[in-house]
Amino acid sequence: xxxxxxxxxxxxxxxxxxxxxxxxxxxxxxxxxxxxxxxxxxxxxxxxxxxxxxxxxxxxxxxxxxxxxxxxxxxxxxxxxxxxxxxxxxxxxxxxxxxxxxxxxxxxxxxxxxxxxxxxxxxxxxxxxxxxxxxxxxxxxxxxxxxxxxxxxxxxxxxxxxxxxxxxxxxxxxxxxxxxxxxxxxxxxxxxxxxxxxxxxxxxxxxxxxxxxxxxxxxxxxxxxxxxxxxxxxxxxxxxxxxxxxxxxxxxxxxxxxxxxxxxxxxxxxxxxxxxxxxxxxxxxxxxxxxxxxxxxxxxxxxxxxxxxxxxxxxxxxxxxxxxxxxxx
Amino acid sequence: xxxxxxxxxxxxxxxxxxxxxxxxxxxxxxxxxxxxx
Numbered sequence: 001x002x003x004x005x006x007x008x009x010x011x012x013x014x015x016x017x018x019x020x021x022x023x024x025x026x027x028x029x030x031x032x033x034x035x036x037x038x039x040x041x042x043x044x045x046x047x048x049x050x051x052x053x054x055x056x057x058x059x060x061x062x063x064x065x066x067x068x069x070x071x072x073x074x075x076x077x078x079x080x081x082x083x084x085x086x087x088x089x090x091x092x093x094x095x096x097x098x099x100x101x102x103x104x105x106x107x108x109x110x111x112x113x114x115x116x117x118x119x120x121x122x123x124x125x126x127x128x129x130x131x132x133x134x135x136x137x138x139x140x141x142x143x144x145x146x147x148x149x150x151x152x153x154x155x156x157x158x159x160x161x162x163x164x165x166x167x168x169x170x171x172x173x174x175x176x177x178x179x180x181x182x183x184x185x186x187x188x189x190x191x192x193x194x195x196x197x198x199x200x201x202x203x204x205x206x207x208x209x210x211x212x213x214x215x216x217x218x219x220x221x222x223x224x225x226x227x228x229x230x231x232x233x234x235x236x237x238x239x240x241x242x243x244x245x246x247x248x249x250x251x252x253x254x255x256x257x258x259x260x261x262x263x264x265x266x267x268x269x270x271x272x273x274x275x276x277x278x279x280x281x282x283x284x285x286x287x288x289x290x291x292x293x294x295x296x297x298x299x300x301x302x303x304x305x306x307x308x309x310x311x312x313x314x315x316x317x318x319x320x321x322x323x324x325x326x327x328x329x
Numbered sequence: 330x331x332x333x334x335x336x337x338x339x340x341x342x343x344x345x346x347x348x349x350x351x352x353x354x355x356x357x358x359x360x361x362x363x364x365x366x
Contacts, residue, residue: 323358
């Protein structure tokens, strides 16, 4: 298969590295407006990879296109990819671009292509863990996702903006907008991230998860934030974000009925968000390119991969491992 | 003036919040074996 990766930052470079060592990937095209950066990334990948200017890339002939740059470009890039006959894997973690990509559902179905939306750490790995947990239940009533940490600068900017935007929760069969930065909850992530105060934010997790669980009553998402994060959220970012964030974590809590009892299952993961997101995007791209993921249309990973076990096993082989919380909260 | 002071107090309280309760028992373990079947 031939794969194009648009974006050579924290996520795109990791995704390209994963793909370069994956059997079945015959050619890899990496594009980014930063010529020096993309050249250095491609030089480390060997002969399989080619560096192309972002303005000059021709998507024709590629089976899958991974969108790993800023989310504001993903809709246009996805349309170009679909027109070129390729499926799309978007790593966006922003609500606006996610909505725009999901609106491509009809076009993707007509073309018989897949648009995998939110193939990162959260959304992404969180969706796979939620789908895996959901298989334990006879009825899923609630799905709650929390995340801590950011990947590259685009992710850090999205986190900053998300705390001042409107959050989207699924409550009792309807979408409800809540103010970002509200709804403090202490979420307990896997060590070493451990307990973090988390808040509502303008993130797309609930939008991607709710359709995967018919009849679900509540789907919510929160992000970890410090007091400084919340205080400065209404302001522009006063300094450039770090090239890459430190260790991050996700937590997925699924509640529902198993037999006659009501149970709660909590899954999580801890990793550098950029590394985990790159691996998830690569694994999904390979799944699509190899023909194992055949569902056409635009959706999140929990919808596209109702049985995520093979993907979780593949990610575990690549060092991205989930965890489960056992105890009382 | 009074409204301003009340707003300031509300903002401080909102920023400080009340946190939450950590888990009382148990812990995390890696998904393995029966979890991945």
